Amino acid sequence: MSDRREIEIPRTVRIKSGALDRIGIYLQRVHADEVAVLHSEGLPPELLNRLQRSLQDGSIRTAHQIAVPDCAVETADGIVASLEQQPTAALWLLGLGGGKALDVAKYVATRIHRPVFVAPTSLSNDGFASPQSSMTVAGRRRSLSGNMPNGVIVDTDVCLAAPKVLWLSGVGDLVSKLTAVRDWKLAFHAVGEYVDDFAALLSDASVFQFMGRPVRDVEGVRLLATALMLNGIAMSVCGSSRPASGSEHLISHALDATSPRPRLHGLQVGVATYVVSQLMEAGTDEIRHLFDATGFWEAIAEDPFSRSEWETAIRMAPRVKSDFYTTLSQTDHTVALLRIIDTDPVLAACFTD
Numbered sequence: 001m002s003d004r005r006e007i008e009i010p011r012t013v014r015i016k017s018g019a020l021d022r023i024g025i026y027l028q029r030v031h032a033d034e035v036a037v038l039h040s041e042g043l044p045p046e047l048l049n050r051l052q053r054s055l056q057d058g059s060i061r062t063a064h065q066i067a068v069p070d071c072a073v074e075t076a077d078g079i080v081a082s083l084e085q086q087p088t089a090a091l092w093l094l095g096l097g098g099g100k101a102l103d104v105a106k107y108v109a110t111r112i113h114r115p116v117f118v119a120p121t122s123l124s125n126d127g128f129a130s131p132q133s134s135m136t137v138a139g140r141r142r143s144l145s146g147n148m149p150n151g152v153i154v155d156t157d158v159c160l161a162a163p164k165v166l167w168l169s170g171v172g173d174l175v176s177k178l179t180a181v182r183d184w185k186l187a188f189h190a191v192g193e194y195v196d197d198f199a200a201l202l203s204d205a206s207v208f209q210f211m212g213r214p215v216r217d218v219e220g221v222r223l224l225a226t227a228l229m230l231n232g233i234a235m236s237v238c239g240s241s242r243p244a245s246g247s248e249h250l251i252s253h254a255l256d257a258t259s260p261r262p263r264l265h266g267l268q269v270g271v272a273t274y275v276v277s278q279l280m281e282a283g284t285d286e287i288r289h290l291f292d293a294t295g296f297w298e299a300i301a302e303d304p305f306s307r308s309e310w311e312t313a314i315r316m317a318p319r320v321k322s323d324f325y326t327t328l329s330q331t332d333h334t335v336a337l338l339r340i341i342d343t344d345p346v347l348a349a350c351f352t353d
């Protein structure tokens with residue numbers, strides 16, 4: 001067996017100001033003729049108008065334009081069926097908007113075996129450039145594997161204009177790579193899980209590059225987008241979500257499953273990362289400083305979490321995924337984690353009841 005591998009990565013990557021206005025040109029360069037645009041429902045019409053002008057500039061025909069209301073697999077299968085009614089052999093998919101539209105675009109592209117460009121309009125998580133789609137199946141959230149997008153187009157001005165809380169969610173999801181990689185290495189020592197060195201390195205490096213300049217401006221958006229994208233590629237390198245997701249994600253998944261009002265993915269994951277890092281005794285100060293610098297804590301304090309919901313989620317977290325060894329698998333850490341939540345001075349403003 002060769003010890004080298006082939007990996008899927010996006011062939012077109014543009015992370016810059018005005019990229020939205022050039023999508024048509026980028027599609028022309030890869031010899032696309034027609035696209036099905038899948039965009040978030042409620043996307044500002046101005047962004048759709050800019051996309052349409054851009055597609056005209058590149059002489060790209062819009063065969064379909066579909067507003068994506070949710071990330072239910074049932075909705076996505078309906079889109080698959082409608083696209084399959086007409087010949088799709090020349091069709092490209094283009095996802096524009098928040099995470100849900102991009103997840104659906106990737107899923108549909110995989111199902112109909114067509115290439116896809118994704119163009120996030122905010123950076124709330126690392127899903128836009130990953131080989132997975134986060135969907136709901138019969139109302140339950142699932143991660144479905146699929147193809148990597150063929151192109152990732154991030155207009156930094158557009159993402160900067162998105163609400164700050166979405167940016168903070170992206171920061172929270174990015175920083176979770178620190179505990180995720182630790183959990184992965186722990187799984188190697190505990191149960192012999194294979195750790196892909198390159199994927200782990202890429203994941204770690206992407207976080208530190210952003211931490212060196214955690215500013216919400218065009219350059220900061222570029223750094224965050226790049227880091228989140230490289231994390232998606234790390235997942236493609238090793239063929240699993242390990243470099244991007246560990247015990248902190250288990251707590252967030254448990255909150256999604258049990259909380260009456262789950263918050264943004266990266267806000268849940270970011271706080272869980274900070275809590276778990278204390279259990280691991282690694283990286284806590286760096287995470288706290290990053291959250292101080294970006295205003296992450298203030299955003300959480302504006303709409304604090306429920307301590308009782310977190311208690312439920314922490315109890316459930318070790319059982320969320322089978323065959324997924326993390327620091328939570330070692331022993332019951334519920335008491336220790338709740339003690340951290342109850343005594344950490346920064347977290348006092350982040351929780352109620």
Ligand SMILES: [Zn+2]
Pocket residue numbers: 125126173244245249265269
């Ligand atoms: Zn995540």
